[in-house]
Every structure is written in structure tokens, then in C-alpha cells.
Amino acid sequence: MDGPRTIDMVARLRHLAQAGSPAEMRLAQIVLDRPSDASEAPIQTLAAQAGVSEPTVTRFCRALNCEGLRDFKLRLAQVVAVGGFTMFPEPVQRSPDDEHILTLVRDGATAAIERTVAALDMSLVARAALAISGARHVVTFGSGGLSSMGAVELQNRLFRLAVPVAAHTDGQMQRMVAAVAQEGTTVVALSSSGSVRSVVEATRIARAYGATTIAITNPQSALARESEILLGFSIPSDGQITRPSPARYAMLTVVDVLATSVASVRGPEVLEGLRRIRQSLSALGMSDADRPIGD
CATH class of the missing domain: 3.40.50.10490 (Glucose-6-phosphate isomerase like protein; domain 1)
Structure with a gap:
């Protein structure tokens, strides 16, 4: 399954991490885990981290609708700059009674009002x-x-x-x-x-x-x-x-x-x-x- 040809790189990365080829899945997960590093890493580093060849990295970039590695790194850097923490949020911690949610909302509201x-x-x-x-x-x-x-x-x-x-x-x-x-x-x-x-x-x-x-x-x-x-x-x-x-x-x-x-x-x-x-x-x-x- 080829998946959505979306201009949204994050959505495409997440799709490849779940439904891509084995090489695409490894590369996509590397990028999702450390996007800032991936936007600056040379092709040799990405290939070594994923255990794939350099041409495979290039094909991966094209699967993301990028012209090549340079275009991929530029667009990824833009996504990170614009999206920031909203791109890769911290996981929501759960507890049996969700008491922490009350504390989180209360502390945030109190601090905002006092400031x-x-x-x-x-x-x-x-x-x-x-x-x-x-x-x-x-x-x-x-x-x-x-x-x-x-x-x-x-x-x-x-x-x-x-x-x-x-x-x-x-x-x-x-x-x-x-x-x-x-x-x-x-x-x-x-x-x-x-x-x-x-x-x-x-x-x-x-x-x-x-x-x-x-x-x-x-x-x-x-x-x-x-x-x-x-x-x-x-x-x-x-x-x-x-x-x-x-x-x-x-x-x-x-x-x-x-x-x-x-x-x-x-x-x-x-x-x-x-x-x-x-x-x-x-x-x-x-x-x-x-x-x-x-x-």
C-alpha cells in the first residue's frame, strides 16, 4: 500500500513507519525519533543507522515526495522549526484516577493568573x-x-x-x-x-x-x-x-x-x-x- 501522497511530511513519515517497506519503516522511525538530528545528518549516517544502503536513503526521500536528500533535509528542518513540540509531543501519562490532570490544569491556570x-x-x-x-x-x-x-x-x-x-x-x-x-x-x-x-x-x-x-x-x-x-x-x-x-x-x-x-x-x-x-x-x-x- 502506497499510502497518502500528502504534502504533510509528518503524516507521511508516520505512514511509512507503520506500513512502509522494512527499510522505510526503519528510516522513518529514525527521523521521527530524532528529527533535528536527521535534518542535519549526512546520508552515510542515516544509512548506517538504518542498516541500509545510501541509494535506499535516496529512494526513501523520494517516497516522502522530496527531490532528494537535500530537499528532504530542508523540508524536515522547516517542519521542525514550525511544528516544534507539537510535532513530537511528550506522551500523556495516565494514572488510575487521573488525579494528575486536576493538578496540571490547576497549576497551569494559577501560574498564568499570577503571572x-x-x-x-x-x-x-x-x-x-x-x-x-x-x-x-x-x-x-x-x-x-x-x-x-x-x-x-x-x-x-x-x-x-x-x-x-x-x-x-x-x-x-x-x-x-x-x-x-x-x-x-x-x-x-x-x-x-x-x-x-x-x-x-x-x-x-x-x-x-x-x-x-x-x-x-x-x-x-x-x-x-x-x-x-x-x-x-x-x-x-x-x-x-x-x-x-x-x-x-x-x-x-x-x-x-x-x-x-x-x-x-x-x-x-x-x-x-x-x-x-x-x-x-x-x-x-x-x-x-x-x-x-x-x-
């Missing part, structure tokens, strides 16, 4: 809260899983404070909304990486038309440079790719701190809106005084 709180400049949070509270219209931008969630969650926090707000997670819509921004518009752009093109460009466009721009992002990113007020956070990867990134807790921490600061700026007037929400929800049997409003 974010320690780095957050509350004077900038106060500036951002004033800009949001005084805006005629607030828009939030986010693209991708985490940042989209953050943009929608900030909308969810702000509307109940009687802030006119709309979240946009579509790249084209972000550009269009940015193009009609003006003085009195406040844009809050969220991105864990700060490199998402649609969010960066929409923020730049909105600022050019007079909007106040706030970024919740990596302080060293392109988005950070486009914003007037930066609420920075950065959570390094820990290699645990089977677990949701702790960066989500960091972003939500900034969102919650910002929303709470906005509520403080707006003062007692927010209570009337919250009272109305509570009364409206009571019709749904949700009048428990201890229940969070609208959560």
Missing part, C-alpha cells in the same frame, strides 16, 4: 476603563479560538454595564467596522500572539480614523505597537499540547479586571441596569439572589 496580575499596569487599566466608559461605541476584535472567546466575553461583561458594545470575530467584518470608526469609538483588540493580520490591520485602520485603540495582547507584538493603551500579557508554552492553553486564563483575567474597572468608573448608574437584568431573568425562574447576573 498576568504581577505584570498588569493598573494605571493603564484605569486609562482603558475611562476610554471605554466614555465611548459612544465600543467594538471588540478577536480572531482564533482564544481571542474570539475573549472578544465575545468582553462584550458579555460590558453590555450589562450599559456600555454600547459589539464583538467582531470575522476578519472582513473587522476591517469594515474599523473603516467607519471615528472619534468616540473605542476599539479593544484581543490576541494572545498579537500577530493575527486581520486584528492588527483593523486596529491600525480604526486608529487612523480617530478611534481610541486598546490591545490585550503580547507586549512584544505587532498589535501592541498599533495600540494606544496596552494591557499586556504573555504566557510561555509549557509543551502540554493536549491541555487547553493556560493563556486563556490570562486573557480572561485581563478581561475581568478591565470590566470591573469599567464598572467602578461608571459608578452607581450600573446598578439600575443590573437590576433590570435580574428582574427580566426572574421570569425564567432565575431570581435567586446568589445567582450571577446573566452568567
Whole structure:
């Protein structure tokens, strides 16, 4: 069985490691076990490690849809550089009760929140809260899983404070909304990486038309440079790719701190809106005084 002729080298390597010829299986496993070494090893070394001839190594490269060894090594180096630990993750350790999963998630969340709180400049949070509270219209931008969630969650926090707000997670819509921004518009752009093109460009466009721009992002990113007020956070990867990134807790921490600061700026007037929400929800049997409003 020849297997899938895919441009994905890792998928092809894994196929050959399981269903290739004996020589292909040995070579593929050598590459999968130590990809960085394989991307730099001369043909003689690869051949000796697999116990095959040098022409067999060349045929193996062609089976991976590469022109030869040089092309194979170049493409493998690119895969390693881009994929990193996601290409060859550490195996998930199991235990009878999976107690370690609770510890892993708890420790990751706690560390992310503590790191974010320690780095957050509350004077900038106060500036951002004033800009949001005084805006005629607030828009939030986010693209991708985490940042989209953050943009929608900030909308969810702000509307109940009687802030006119709309979240946009579509790249084209972000550009269009940015193009009609003006003085009195406040844009809050969220991105864990700060490199998402649609969010960066929409923020730049909105600022050019007079909007106040706030970024919740990596302080060293392109988005950070486009914003007037930066609420920075950065959570390094820990290699645990089977677990949701702790960066989500960091972003939500900034969102919650910002929303709470906005509520403080707006003062007692927010209570009337919250009272109305509570009364409206009571019709749904949700009048428990201890229940969070609208959560």
C-alpha cells in the first residue's frame, strides 16, 4: 500500500513507519525519533543507522515526495522549526484516577493568573476603563479560538454595564467596522500572539480614523505597537499540547479586571441596569439572589 501522497511530511513519515517497506519503516522511525538530528545528518549516517544502503536513503526521500536528500533535509528542518513540540509531543501519562490532570490544569491556570496580575499596569487599566466608559461605541476584535472567546466575553461583561458594545470575530467584518470608526469609538483588540493580520490591520485602520485603540495582547507584538493603551500579557508554552492553553486564563483575567474597572468608573448608574437584568431573568425562574447576573 502506497499510502497518502500528502504534502504533510509528518503524516507521511508516520505512514511509512507503520506500513512502509522494512527499510522505510526503519528510516522513518529514525527521523521521527530524532528529527533535528536527521535534518542535519549526512546520508552515510542515516544509512548506517538504518542498516541500509545510501541509494535506499535516496529512494526513501523520494517516497516522502522530496527531490532528494537535500530537499528532504530542508523540508524536515522547516517542519521542525514550525511544528516544534507539537510535532513530537511528550506522551500523556495516565494514572488510575487521573488525579494528575486536576493538578496540571490547576497549576497551569494559577501560574498564568499570577503571572498576568504581577505584570498588569493598573494605571493603564484605569486609562482603558475611562476610554471605554466614555465611548459612544465600543467594538471588540478577536480572531482564533482564544481571542474570539475573549472578544465575545468582553462584550458579555460590558453590555450589562450599559456600555454600547459589539464583538467582531470575522476578519472582513473587522476591517469594515474599523473603516467607519471615528472619534468616540473605542476599539479593544484581543490576541494572545498579537500577530493575527486581520486584528492588527483593523486596529491600525480604526486608529487612523480617530478611534481610541486598546490591545490585550503580547507586549512584544505587532498589535501592541498599533495600540494606544496596552494591557499586556504573555504566557510561555509549557509543551502540554493536549491541555487547553493556560493563556486563556490570562486573557480572561485581563478581561475581568478591565470590566470591573469599567464598572467602578461608571459608578452607581450600573446598578439600575443590573437590576433590570435580574428582574427580566426572574421570569425564567432565575431570581435567586446568589445567582450571577446573566452568567
